[in-house]
Amino acid sequence: VSVSVDARSGVPRTTAEARATAIGLAALRILIGWIWLHEAAWKIPPRFGVFQSWVERPLEFPVFAPYNAVVEAVILPNFLLFAWAVFLLEAALGAFLIVGLATRLWAAIGLLMSLPIFFSVANYSVTGEEGRTLSEWPSAYYMMIAIHLLLLLAAAGRHHGLDGVLRDRWTGRAGALLRRVS
């Protein structure tokens, strides 16, 4: 069994371990990208009707009072602008995470976008006519935040992603910037 030393941590590890870590990170990155891709699918322009009902949800099931103030004062009065921005950002998040391009930048954006989603729906809970309760599972959003943090810190696009193929070829000032976000 061959042994390599991780360049950053200096921790010795077998080639098989390194390969398994790379495959795991790539799979996680693609899975999260796939989730964002699906999230973009149900936000239907030009009116974004269903999405608006989710944006209004924290007013009925509050999680974090300052976020509710932002929803009332900024988001709802400019809802269409907000909805288009979210629609385009979620489509781009799915795209860039799946191919692993500028992954650290997009993982950071995904992490930031996970917060308002958490503040919007974490306490959502309704009881139907048959007495069944339909509610969110708040831990899912903690996991979402944690996974984006992992993709960011591990630079997951360098493992079976375009960042890994291209970052050594990026040159000049733009290349330096791209290497920083990849």
Place this chain on the structure above:
Amino acid sequence: VSRAEERPGDVRTAVLCLAVLGIVAGVAGLGLALADGRPLLDTSGTRVLGWHHTSPFGGLVIAVLSGVALVGGLRGSRLLAGLAGSGYLLAAMAVVAGGAVRELNVLGGTGSTLSVLFALGAGLLACAPVLAPKR
């Protein structure tokens, strides 16, 4: 010799992977939309393998662009890879326009289609400038 110069095949492999992904998305979209009996320019689109949505025309556009990317990858052609990448981003703009005005959504796309087009377009345009011709 830098590490990147030692591995000229990696970029071609990446372009070929993107092209194959596009061919699967396009051909499946075209086939499923036709099997669903949708008109060529259907604006609502057919759900493709729980993945994205297209009209038959949308599937055809994705498949043709992916064919161009495939040839670009096989030949190591920066021009063809760049053309295919630009084509995907134009198609993405058409999906955005189709979101604003439903009658213009001739590709039958949704947000997930937009995501697929962004992935293929941005990926190919990132690879094209450093793609080396096949020796």
